[in-house]
Amino acid sequence: MIDFECIVQEGVIAADLRPGLTTGPVAVCTSLLGEPAESVRVSFTEVPEGSGFKGGEPSRTSLVMGTIPPGCESQLRTQLLKDIEDMWRRTTGCAVDEVVVAATDHPN
Amino acid sequence: MPLYKCHIPKNSIPSDAKAQIAEGFTDVHCGITGAPRHFVHVMFFDASKAGSEDGAPYFIDGINRAGRSAEVKHQILDGLKATFSEVAGVPLSEISGRIGEIPASHFMEEGVILPEPGEEGAEWHTVGAALRE
Numbered sequence: 001m002i003d004f005e006c007i008v009q010e011g012v013i014a015a016d017l018r019p020g021l022t023t024g025p026v027a028v029c030t031s032l033l034g035e036p037a038e039s040v041r042v043s044f045t046e047v048p049e050g051s052g053f054k055g056g057e058p059s060r061t062s063l064v065m066g067t068i069p070p071g072c073e074s075q076l077r078t079q080l081l082k083d084i085e086d087m088w089r090r091t092t093g094c095a096v097d098e099v100v101v102a103a104t105d106h107p108n
Numbered sequence: 109m110p111l112y113k114c115h116i117p118k119n120s121i122p123s124d125a126k127a128q129i130a131e132g133f134t135d136v137h138c139g140i141t142g143a144p145r146h147f148v149h150v151m152f153f154d155a156s157k158a159g160s161e162d163g164a165p166y167f168i169d170g171i172n173r174a175g176r177s178a179e180v181k182h183q184i185l186d187g188l189k190a191t192f193s194e195v196a197g198v199p200l201s202e203i204s205g206r207i208g209e210i211p212a213s214h215f216m217e218e219g220v221i222l223p224e225p226g227e228e229g230a231e232w233h234t235v236g237a238a239l240r241e
Contacts, residue, residue, distance in 0.1 A: 007151070047151045047152075047153070048152070048153075048154070050123040050126065050127075051123075051126055051151055051152040051153070052149075052150075052151045052152075053126075053127065053130035053131075053134075053149070053150045053151070054146060054148065054149050054150075055134055055145040055146040055147070055148055056127075056130050056131035056133075056134040056135075056145065056148070056150075058127075059149065059151075061149065063111065063149065074213060077213070077214065078213075078216075078221055081214075081215075081216035081221070082216065085216055085219070096218055096219045097146070097217075097218045100109070100149070100215065100216070100217045101215070101216045101217075102210065102214055102215050102216075103214055104210045104211070104214040105214075
């Protein structure tokens with residue numbers, strides 16, 4: 001199972017963008033990792049307005065926090081991170097410092 | 109990274125105090141580790157039940173890059189709890205927390221794979237600087 005939790009700041013990511021942001025990680029994982037689409041789960045957690053900060057200032061940053069099967073080779077993991085970051089920026093139009101992507105090993 | 113998620117009882121902390129806590133957490137983390145301030149993420153979530161497994165109503169759930177000593181992580185967590193307690197007026201006994209670790213190479217932030225703790229070059233402090241000017 002692959003899980004991505006997308007932590008977004010309230011009011012920053014329009015609701016109509018979410019379908020594209022949901023299918024994006026699925027497409028990247030099926031393409032790069034060869035995983036079936038049904039094994040990739042994407043969820044959203046919204047940080048309430050006035051409750052998210054970066055560097056002590058109000059934040060607009062989204063955090064796309066994923067767990068993938070253990071044993072992913074370094075270069076492949078980097079490509080996965082880059083592809084998901086690109087997808088997120090392309091879909092939302094956010095700046096490069098407004099998205100963090102993680103793909104860590106699933107604890108099993 | 110780092111990321112500090114604070115799970116708090118619903119409506120227990122006003123917005124201005126959240127901002128003060130976030131700034132305090134940033135001071136603590138950067139003061140101990142030397143990390144650039146703009147990498148520190150702090151967020152607050154209302155919890156409908158006790159925020160921690162040990163029953164404390166306030167829970168700080170941190171994620172750092174792996175590789176720091178247990179002593180440094182204790183120092184960070186103690187600093188966070190003290191800051192939270194002071195700003196929110198909550199006794200330390202009601203605040204629990206942990207700092208989990210994830211390898212730096214598993215993160216991409218501001219378009220780059222994060223360096224391991226202690227392996228940050230001079231460029232680490234300027235990543236994304238142009239974006240913020």
